[in-house]
Amino acid sequence: MSGRSLLQSITFLLCCLLGSRTLPAQTEPEQLIEDVIAQEAEDGGEFTFNAAFDLLEAYARRPLDLNRADAETLSATYLLSPPQIDALLDYRRQMGSFVSVYELQVVPGLDLETIRRLLPYVTVARGLDDINVPLRTLLSEGSRELFVRASRRLERARGYEGDDPRYTGDPWRTYVKYRQRYGTQLSLGVVAEKDPGEAFLRGSNRRRGFDFYSAHLFLRGLNRRVRAVALGDFSVSFGQGLVLYTGFGFGKSSLTTSVARRSPTLQPYASVNEASFMRGAGVTLAFGKHVEATVFGSRRARTANLDSDSTSVTSLGLSGLHRTTAEVADRNALQQHSYGGSLRYTPTDRLQLSLNLLGEHLSRPLLRTPRPYNRFYFNGDRLHNLSLDYHYRLRNLSFFGEVAGAVIGGRAMLHGVNVGLDRRVDLAIVYRNYARDYRALSAQPFGESGGGRNEEGIYLGLEVRPATRWRINAYYDLWRHDWLRFNIDAPSSGHEYRLRINYSIKRHLDAYVELRSETKGYGVAAAGPDVKIDPVIPRTRFQARFHTGYKLRPALEWRSRLDLGYTEDASKGLQRGVMLYQDLHYRPLGPLSVSARLAVFHTDGYDVRFYEYENGLTYNARVLPYYNEGARSFLLLRYKGIRQLTLELRLAQTRSFDGRTFGSGLEATDKTRRTEVGGQVIWRW
Incomplete structure (x- = not known):
């Protein structure tokens, strides 16, 4: 031996x-x-x-x-x-x-x-x-599953009122999905969804039924040559997201060293985001052991705001909502053709290089309403981007990055390294520099702001595991914007830090303390009508969190969280807030499981808000801001006592204690409460 x-x-x-x-x-x-x-x-x-x-x-x-x-x-x-x-x-x-x-x-x-x-x-x-x-x-x-989901808010919004309501449909959100899979080698599915306020089997959707449909067939690993085939709707991700990234990627989070992105180039798409996917065909082919090539083509209709003469559009829609006559008129106003590919070279298991190309062609030119902040944004009907991304491992160092450019625009780059300083200590360093005139329609790189433009910064992330039950995560991020931004009429800068200390006892306790602070420039209203430029002032937002999750029994978990925070700037002064919630999660071996929450919060306004995760129906959940003065509760029931079926019911409500009503505009209800109810049936066979 x-x-x-x-x-x-x-x-x-x-x-x-x-x-x-x-x-x-x-x-x-x-x-x-x-x-x-x-x-x-x-x-x-x-x-x-x-x-x-x-x-x-x-x-x-x-x-x-x-x-x-x-x-x-x-x-x-x-x-x-x-x-x-x-x-x-x-x-x-x-x-x-x-x-x-x-x-x-x-x-x-x-x-x-x-x-x-x-x-x-x-x-x-x-x-x-x-x-x-x-x-x-x-x-x-393989396996098959069918999801049927329906949910709505019980309080009626203004958009549904009157003999001739502004919304063309009812307040129900309806979702149907069929999915067939064989491991990771096959994914076949159809998704249909109607958002609240959208018509169903009437009006503009009389023949369509649902407002949005998605279908895909995805095959992986057919043979040594064909690595992946995508037909219908699919996701494409290049490098670190400087050119194209339609997959899922974390930004700054408590996973402080997980900042490098490394997703498969092609992936199946079975979600309901109506803007972030490709529709057409793609294939990944292997040429020997070291070379791999991906090519794709996509043609999809996009919601866009038409100008007065309908010859161009002023913006691309991202919400996916088609509730009013005006929103319906903007649906499918634009055809977007996307095409490109990635050539990957992997000479060893330590080095990987990829050359990426993306072309975009719009059926109508995108001509934004001129504003100082969008002076360097893309305008036109054709855009081409090219990038080179890399990964290289050398002992305890893992380098990654991407350099990108646009034919009619500037350049962008991101470089980083993950370092295993010790078996208990990991370090991540990321430098990014996105020029103000860099143009890309589907960029989603790591950074403070979206779009991959007008930003330079450096990020340091650290994870320390000093003992079996302890984990310490921290990061510090420093950045600047050399040009104006939306509602910010001058160059600005900022910095942010986060520290989390976690203590856990397996199967019994998970507790942590977290401190988080961010200071960056905000635009405030000018002092008088003669002042054309709104001043930019620094605003600091600080939050402290104390979280405990304790297993009372193997099937019963109690969670408690206390959030404290403040926001301070020269315009509004000091604003404070506090939030406390209690969760109970009962997940026995039997058919019925229950999750419940009761939360109370009191803040001086939206500027002091606490984002909290809420358990939702299977594979669907929300992270909501808690602010002003009120209480929030939810109850989630899940029953699996019928063979191959899962039945779910969720009820949630927010109550305002200070007399504030919910919603604005067509979403206003003039009520001091907001109640949501939803149910889902899942059939797996």
């Missing part, structure tokens, strides 16, 4: 002996997905998990083989930081193939909490995804 085989055998035996004592119990995959969203989605919004964690859903049914997974595949799970991925690959290269999942315990940098999150999705045995499965088998076998 060789020395390496002997060492690996000894390692495996030790891990097996310790495994039952040290490895935490596996958690339901859905709960792990919710935990990741709850920690990292800090800016509010609604999240559809099949867009963010599509691969995790597939790996929950057909686990990923750790002996065959590459860096890109591991990164796409969002469960490992770049230093942890590098450590896992280095261990596998030095020690040979994994013998058991218990061997993860001796991989440097992998703590027990990370391993717990990985376990539901990985294996070390070759499964069906490692061989070429005939197309007929892919289509006839």
Whole structure:
């Protein structure tokens, strides 16, 4: 027996002996997905998990083989930081193939909490995804699921009132999705959705039925040459997002070293965001072991604001709402043709280079209303972007970056490095420089503001694991904007820091303290009518959070959170706020599970707001801002007592204690409460 085989055998035996004592119990995959969203989605919004964690859903049914997974595949799970991925690959290269999942315990940098999150999705045995499965088998076998969801607000908004209401439809949000999958090799699905206020089977949608439809067929790993085929709707992601990124990527979060993006170029699309996808066809081909090429073409209708003579558009719509006559008129006002590709060269497992090209052609020119802040924005009907991105690993250093340019615009670049300073300490450094005149329609890079333009900054992220139960995460970000921005009439700058100290006892306690502060320039109203330029002043926003999650019983968890904060600037002075919530989550082995929350909050206004995650219907959740004075509660019931069926019901309400009413404009209700009710039926077979 060789020395390496002997060492690996000894390692495996030790891990097996310790495994039952040290490895935490596996958690339901859905709960792990919710935990990741709850920690990292800090800016509010609604999240559809099949867009963010599509691969995790597939790996929950057909686990990923750790002996065959590459860096890109591991990164796409969002469960490992770049230093942890590098450590896992280095261990596998030095020690040979994994013998058991218990061997993860001796991989440097992998703590027990990370391993717990990985376990539901990985294996070390070759499964069906490692061989070429005939197309007929892919289509006839595998798993299928059908989602039917409906929700609405009970209080009637102004847009629905009167004999001739402004909204053309009813207040229900309706969603239907069919999905068929075979591991990660096949994804076939159809999605249909109607937003609140949109017509259904009448008016502009008399023949369409739903307002939005999406369909896709995605095949991966057909043979050695054909790596991926996408038909219908799909996502495309290049490099660090300087040119094109329609996938999911975290920005600044408590995962302080997970800032490098490394997603598969093509991925299936099964979400309801009506702006962030491609519609057409794409293919990824392998030419030998080291060269891979992806090409795609897309043609999709876009909502856009037409100008007075309908020869051009002034902006592209992103909300996906078509409720009023004016919004319906803007639907499909523009045809966007997108085409391009990526040529990837991987000479070794340590180096990867990609050359990316994206072309955009609009059926009507985009001519924005001239404003000082948008002077350097893209205008016209044709745009071409080119970029070069790289990944390179050298011992404990992992370099990544991208340099991009537009044919008719400036340049943008991002460079970063992840450093494993010690088995307990990881460091991330990112420098970004996006020129004010850099133009890209679908850029989504790391940064303070969206769009990948008019920003220069440097980010430092640190993770320290000083002891088994302790984890410390921190980052500091410093940036500046050399040109004006929306509602900011002068160049501005800012800085931000975040510190989280986490203490956990497996299967019993998860607690942390977090401090977060951000100071940046804000525009305020001018002193008088003769002043044409609004002054820019610094505003500081500080928040402190104390969070505890405790398992009262294996099936019963209690969570408590206290948020304190203030916002201060020279215009409005000091504004304070506080928020407290209590959660109970009951998830027994039986068919019925319950999640509930009661929250109270008191802030001096929207400037002091606390974003809080809320458990929602399966694969659909929200991060909402809590502000002003009031209370928020929700109750979520999930029943799995009927074979192959899951039934869900959710009720949520916000009450205002200071007499404020909810909504504005057509969404105003003149009520001091807002009640939401929703239900979902899931059939899996």
